Amino acid sequence: MAKSIWVCGACGHVEAKWHGQCPGCNEWNTLAEEAAPARIGGGGARGGGSGGRARAARVVALRDVQTPQVERLQTGIGEFDRVLGGGLVPGSLVLLGGSPGIGKSTLTNMALGNLQAAGRQTLYVSGEESAAQIRLRAARLGAGALDVPVLAETDLETVLATIAAERPEVCVIDSVQTLHAPELTGAPGSVGQVREVASQIMRAAKGAGVAVLLVGHVTKEGALAGPRVLEHLVDCVLQFEGERERTYRTLRALKNRFGSTNETGVFEMHQGGLVEVLDPSARFVGEATGKPGSVVLAAMEGTRPLLVEVQALVSPSELVPPRRVCNGIDRNRLALVLAVLARHAGVGTGTQDVFVNVVGGVRVDEPGADLAVALAVASAARGVAASAGERPLACFGEIGLTGELRSVAHGDRRAEEAAKFGLSPVLSAETAPTLRQALRAALGSPAAAAA
Numbered sequence: 001m002a003k004s005i006w007v008c009g010a011c012g013h014v015e016a017k018w019h020g021q022c023p024g025c026n027e028w029n030t031l032a033e034e035a036a037p038a039r040i041g042g043g044g045a046r047g048g049g050s051g052g053r054a055r056a057a058r059v060v061a062l063r064d065v066q067t068p069q070v071e072r073l074q075t076g077i078g079e080f081d082r083v084l085g086g087g088l089v090p091g092s093l094v095l096l097g098g099s100p101g102i103g104k105s106t107l108t109n110m111a112l113g114n115l116q117a118a119g120r121q122t123l124y125v126s127g128e129e130s131a132a133q134i135r136l137r138a139a140r141l142g143a144g145a146l147d148v149p150v151l152a153e154t155d156l157e158t159v160l161a162t163i164a165a166e167r168p169e170v171c172v173i174d175s176v177q178t179l180h181a182p183e184l185t186g187a188p189g190s191v192g193q194v195r196e197v198a199s200q201i202m203r204a205a206k207g208a209g210v211a212v213l214l215v216g217h218v219t220k221e222g223a224l225a226g227p228r229v230l231e232h233l234v235d236c237v238l239q240f241e242g243e244r245e246r247t248y249r250t251l252r253a254l255k256n257r258f259g260s261t262n263e264t265g266v267f268e269m270h271q272g273g274l275v276e277v278l279d280p281s282a283r284f285v286g287e288a289t290g291k292p293g294s295v296v297l298a299a300m301e302g303t304r305p306l307l308v309e310v311q312a313l314v315s316p317s318e319l320v321p322p323r324r325v326c327n328g329i330d331r332n333r334l335a336l337v338l339a340v341l342a343r344h345a346g347v348g349t350g351t352q353d354v355f356v357n358v359v360g361g362v363r364v365d366e367p368g369a370d371l372a373v374a375l376a377v378a379s380a381a382r383g384v385a386a387s388a389g390e391r392p393l394a395c396f397g398e399i400g401l402t403g404e405l406r407s408v409a410h411g412d413r414r415a416e417e418a419a420k421f422g423l424s425p426v427l428s429a430e431t432a433p434t435l436r437q438a439l440r441a442a443l444g445s446p447a448a449a450a451a
């Protein structure tokens with residue numbers, strides 16, 4: 001009884017058995033296992049029609065579509081609720097991705113604990129840890145977390161049956177890669193399995209109105225990176241990131257059908273679980289060194305301004321080509337900034353290693369970070385501190401390829417945030433039209449530095 005089919009990820013070609021090379025498009029290793037579609041009333045094959053017997057459905061103008069008022073489920077973790085767009089929507093499917101050890105189980109466990117304490121029905125399904133291990137963690141997270149019903153199981157059918165019997169309002173599946181759909185032969189975590197597990201859970205969740213938080217690991221190799229294949233299937237994709245060794249972690253929405261993708265939550269890992277960092281700017285500015293190679297970037301994290309310290313180190317290299325190492329910014333962006341620095345601002349780093357780090361494990365993926373990276377590198381290269389009087393220098397702005405500075409969104413809010421911490425004036429496209437002028441304003445003239 002063949003219950004599965006093999007579908008090519010590149011061309012959609014369908015095969016009854018596995019092939020290394022797709023007979024449709026000749027690509028290698030693109031066939032992934034899927035459950036064969038159920039045949040209804042002896043109908044045709046995949047996507048089979050009904051032979052022209054179907055009746056046309058009635059269509060309505062969007063204006064006349066009824067929108068039920070849904071009450072969102074508050075997880076009681078302010079930063080988490082804000083990233084979700086105001087809490088969990090009943091019946092929604094949320095994918096929470098992140099590398100192992102980042103705190104996904106901790107966050108979901110805490111959320112369920114709060115919901116359970118607020119009188120909601122919850123269920124924590126774990127395929128990774130035993131009930132005893134989950135209890136050990138929950139004991140660190142406070143009383144509410146211990147009241148959460150738990151199921152340690154990897155068999156998808158058992159999990160679905162338990163959800164149907166328990167009828168929770170919120171359910172966590174930790175993780176989607178550990179569940180196993182028995183009708184597919186692939187190993188748990190393989191692309192076909194992950195897709196099948198997620199789609200069966202989605203059907204069950206939508207049917208019963210259960211809000212499901214699917215936890216998924218993101219691996220560097222990408223071989224078991226199931227979450228990427230689920231992005232189109234789920235309502236929200238949340239990414240939990242930061243460095244495991246550091247205490248700061250950021251939670252951001254990459255996709256959200258019920259809210260903005262601009263929101264970011266900042267957390268710190270403590271003895272008793274994750275703690276929200278309500279004013280991250282204060283932390284980061286307080287820790288800023290103000291030494292050569294350090295500047296403060298007035299960044300935007302979604303709709304919130306955030307001050308973070310950007311540090312650079314420039315040192316003579318023995319390698320050809322020299323090292324370019326960065327944390328928290330895009331490598332290509334660093335290459336661009338270094339090229340503009342060399343070509344338009346007289347700061348060459350061709351024979352030097354350049355290291356750039358956004359402090360605290362924060363990631364800034366916006367063009368507004370260019371100026372801070374450039375100033376940090378130039379300040380490190382010249383050994384001159386970029387400061388505004390006693391305080392570290394705050395800046396933001398995009399750098400153009402001809403060496404000009406460009407305005408970025410929310411300039412006023414960034415400047416306000418810097419002013420709140422006494423870091424004004426702020427260096428930006430409004431105060432310096434070119435990178436060369438910005439360098440002069442921040443570091444003085446190169447001749448004076450050399451002297």
Ligand code: TYD
Nearest residue numbers: 100101102103104105106140270271272273
């Ligand atoms: P975990 O939530 O298990 O990570 P994930 O599910 O993403 O793999 O926990 C991550 C790390 O956090 C773990 O190594 C232990 C640490 N931790 C604390 O420091 N304090 C705590 O209260 C808890 C629960 C975990």
Ligand code: MG
Nearest residue numbers: 104105128174
């Ligand atoms: Mg975990």
